[in-house]
Amino acid sequence: MTVEGGLDEPEELEPAQGSLDLASPEDVWTAADWEREAAAVLRKARRLGEEDADQLVWSKLTKTTLDGIGIKPLGTPEDLAGLETSGRPTRQGDWDIRAYADGRQAKLANEEALVDLDGGVTSLWLRVDADTDLDTLLDRVLLDLAPVVFDGADPATTAGYLKDRELHPETNLGVPAADATGDVARAAQKLEVRGFVVDATTVHDRGASDAQELGWSMAAGAAYLRTLADAGLSVDEAASLVEFRYAATDEQFPTIAKLRAARRLWARVLELSKASESTMRLHAVTSRPMMSKYDPWVNMLRTTVAAFAAGAGGADSVTVLPFDSPLGRPDAFGRRIARNTSHLLIDESHVAQVADPAGGAYAVEKLTDDLARAAWDVFGRLDDGEDLDAEIAATVAKREAEIAKRKRPITGLTEFPNLDEVLPERAPTDEWDDVRRYGASFEALRDEPAETPVFLATLGTVAQHTARATFATNLLAAGGIRAAAGEHDGERVVCLVGTDAAYDESGAETAAELRSNGAEWVIVAGKPRDWADDSCAMGVDALDFLNRTREKLA
Structure with a gap:
């Protein structure tokens, strides 16, 4: 696939009088230097062995998107x-x-819209119905x-209402x-x-990947052009x-790309359709599925x-959904923060002053090209009559697996959950009924917290067991399970936390003592042990582990 129009060559600028050199002659770094320094960090984190080649940092640090695209x-x-x-x-x-x-x-919506407009909003997107x-x-x-962009309106009714009124040209039926x-x-x-x-x-709300979202939009756009061409309009019209x-x-670079x-x-x-122009009006909306109900x-x-990312990626219009949207109808504070987010980015951070600020960056250009080609393949399949449902389902399953293993952490939900938080109260709405949030499985566990806690049995000094105790407590809390410390009082499910050395020395004995005191299910924080019924460590399928634990608690 080739698109007309390349990147302009930058003009050569004469150095300003009295300017300073940005680097000394010896301040020259090579890719090998970067590999060496990055490899040293990974070795400290035990992600590279002492015998591993420095060049392995590329594979270790490359992230792969749900479309299989590597981001170096x-x-x-x-x-x-x-x-x-x-x-x-x-x-x-x-x-x-x-x-x-x-x-x-x-x-109510009129009151909200007027406040938003007075607060600096420059356009409105309104959901309506026949009534x-x-x-x-x-x-x-x-x-x-x-x-005003209408959503769900009857076009004849809307057109009749707008007739004989002076309208902004970006108004949309x-x-x-x-x-x-x-x-x-x-x-x-x-x-x-x-x-x-x-739209x-x-x-996206169903769980599609970036390439699937793009490919679907191109198929929908091409079908739209055919429909209106059959109705007598030109492609340009x-x-x-x-x-x-x-x-x-919130995946910044993939969104820009x-x-x-x-x-x-x-x-x-448009080029293939023989259009004389190739303009595109682009509206970006902050993702609904990425938002969480807990710790909103x-x-x-x-x-x-x-x-x-939307502004840097070139969106013409940006809608920031209020932070409390997953809880119901947003309140005035949520709406104010939402509109001021763009104001801060535009007026204080000056993000909009440069056209295409990410353009020319090697990684962004590569990612943009990779994503465009992957989306074109999806578009081709859809244009040939294939269905996208199976591909989206596979993407959802892959994302769910990564979230379950906390490879895609969701702060406040799968990471650092707070079981004592009090959620803001909002008026109920059906706005999000068709949206499956990425953390929905964990939210379902939090919605019905376990009635009994898991007893945390610590081995060794505080310094020796704190790391694993914190890990286990946070993991359990992600599933709506409290961890209780102190003296074991017959709790049926217990979790041992300590060092590997402590487990070797007294783990089996401690587990046996706990069982004699009423424990029916013993978990060890760390690698599996033959004296424990279950284990939890980094990389565990957290969702599966939490469901197993809740079954034992029940």
Whole structure:
């Protein structure tokens, strides 16, 4: 796959008068130097042996995405060899700060929208239905200044409401691209607004990978072009009426690469469709599945990283979902933090001042190209009539396995859980009924905490058992299980924590003593022992272990 338009060569600048050299002549480092220093760190962490070659740091530190794409720890000029795609984002300057609100409660949503607009939001994304009172919902909203993107609206009703009003050109009737018709397209043209959305977050919410999300969106976009072409519109007319929506996650570089790849892919689709232009309107939304119901404050960090990646990746509009969204309808504080996240990134961090700030970085260019090619393969299969359900199911299973083993940690849920936290109360909503959060399996355990604790039997001094005691306590808490210390009082499930030397010396004796005092299930924190019924250590399938332990507690 080849996309027209390459990267411009940077202009050669004359050094400023009085400028300083950035490095001394002897301050020259090679890849071998980096390998040596990185290998030393890995040896200290026991991830490399003393006899292992330094070059193994590349394989040890390379992360593999769910699409099987390797992300090296360090970009090198060689990464640019063999790239098949090129292009750069078209957005320059500040991105549009778009707030989301459930407009089915029109009066409440109107109040939320007006506060958001007064707080600096520049557009609205509103969910509506057939019964939504648009007069109430949009009361005092200046439609010529603040574009509104509708979600779930009847296009005829919406077009009738907007008729004879002065509208911002980025207003969108919000019809799913799969439901596109010539009548809706002509209605949008008459209003001089957009009419359609390719919403790839629908497959992201089901668990799709980045390449699957991109490939699905290209298939949906191509089908949309065919539909409107059959209805008598030109490719350029059809392309001008649609907006693409993608999820932005807290995986910073994959999100940047995904949005950059989306523009390259759509440019290629339009090129093959004989379009005269290759512009793309791109809306990024912070991922719903990545957010957690427990310790929801961590969602602020997740959405900040996601919003940064969306802006750096070239999104035209960015929606930051409030941190308390998984709990119900967000309150005023959650909405304020959400909109101010973009303001801080734009106005204080100046992220938007540079167009395509990640462009030219070896690792990002390589990742963008790899992701674009993987997505093009998915697009090809879908365009040939294949179904994506089985591939998404495989991705979900792979992600679930990595989360279960805590290779994909979820702070506040699988890592550092707090069983004593009091969750903020929010009004219930059905907004997230179709979203499976990545930590759903652990959340289900937390929803129904175990009624009895696991007794923590410590061996040796505090300094000797603290590390494993902390590990076991946190692991158990991730499954809604408390750990009790002190004197064993007949608890049926116990966990021994100590050093390997302590286990060798007195582990069997201690386990036998605990059993004589009523223990029925003995766990050891560390490698399995023949005198223990179960064990837990780094790399254990935490979900499986926690379910086994809860069964014994029950």
